[in-house]
Amino acid sequence: MMINIPDRSTFENAYADKAPWDIAGPQPAYVAIAGQITGSILDAGCGTGENALFFANGGHKVTGIDYLEEPIRRAKQKAAERRVPVNFLVMDALALATLPETFDSVIDSGLFHVFSDEDRKKYVAGLASVLKPSGRLYLMCFSDEEPGVVGPRRISKADLQAAFRDHWQIESVQPTHFEVIPAFSHVFTAGGPKAWFVIVKRIELGL
Numbered sequence: 001m002m003i004n005i006p007d008r009s010t011f012e013n014a015y016a017d018k019a020p021w022d023i024a025g026p027q028p029a030y031v032a033i034a035g036q037i038t039g040s041i042l043d044a045g046c047g048t049g050e051n052a053l054f055f056a057n058g059g060h061k062v063t064g065i066d067y068l069e070e071p072i073r074r075a076k077q078k079a080a081e082r083r084v085p086v087n088f089l090v091m092d093a094l095a096l097a098t099l100p101e102t103f104d105s106v107i108d109s110g111l112f113h114v115f116s117d118e119d120r121k122k123y124v125a126g127l128a129s130v131l132k133p134s135g136r137l138y139l140m141c142f143s144d145e146e147p148g149v150v151g152p153r154r155i156s157k158a159d160l161q162a163a164f165r166d167h168w169q170i171e172s173v174q175p176t177h178f179e180v181i182p183a184f185s186h187v188f189t190a191g192g193p194k195a196w197f198v199i200v201k202r203i204e205l206g207l
């Protein structure tokens with residue numbers, strides 16, 4: 001089966017046009033769980049920053065990273081216009097270990113599912129280095145229950161279990177939907193592509 005691994009130009013082209021995920025506000029799944037997310041937050045692959053801005057508006061100290069300059073430029077512009085402080089940085093999420101800060105929580109809305117198997121391992125190792133012990137990752141990815149092949153590769157529960165083994169405890173995997181812009185609503189399952197909302201706790205080995 002062909003696996004769709006988007007590269008940098010895929011994302012550059014998406015932002016030059018209308019990116020399907022770039023909705024006008026935060027993903028509803030994060031709004032629904034916002035009360036459970038504590039402390040400082042890293043938004044990995046933040047795009048134009050709507051989720052990061054939502055949590056910063058709720059009083060969290062938030063850093064948002066994306067490897068493309070254009071979405072970070074737009075995110076900074078929104079932060080200035082809305083007078084909401086967020087530390088937006090152009091940075092590769094495969095280099096998280098170089099971030100000098102650690103976080104209570106990490107959110108990942110649509111990043112994990114873009115990586116190849118090899119990069120997925122690097123990314124998860126980097127997540128362990130930026131999350132404080134007992135910190136949690138709140139991850140939303142395309143689910144293997146979404147039919148078809150349009151969009152990112154589908155992720156199964158077994159994929160999640162394989163990715164988060166040592167140093168991690170998967171606390172929940174719940175079915176949800178990504179919201180996409182109206183122009184893409186006909187492409188996926190009605191109501192938005194089927195997704196998993198995953199909560200993973202970072203644990204210290206030996207504890």
Ligand SMILES: C[S@@+](CC[C@H](N)C(=O)[O-])C[C@H]1O[C@@H](n2cnc3c(N)ncnc32)[C@H](O)[C@@H]1O
Nearest residue numbers: 011021045046047066067068092093094109110
């Ligand atoms: C599907 S979009 C989701 C954007 C945002 N989280 C949202 O919910 O609107 C994935 C984002 O990850 C970014 N991205 C892809 N690979 C990355 C990498 N290696 N490091 C940092 N950002 C990356 C893309 O530029 C894009 O903005």
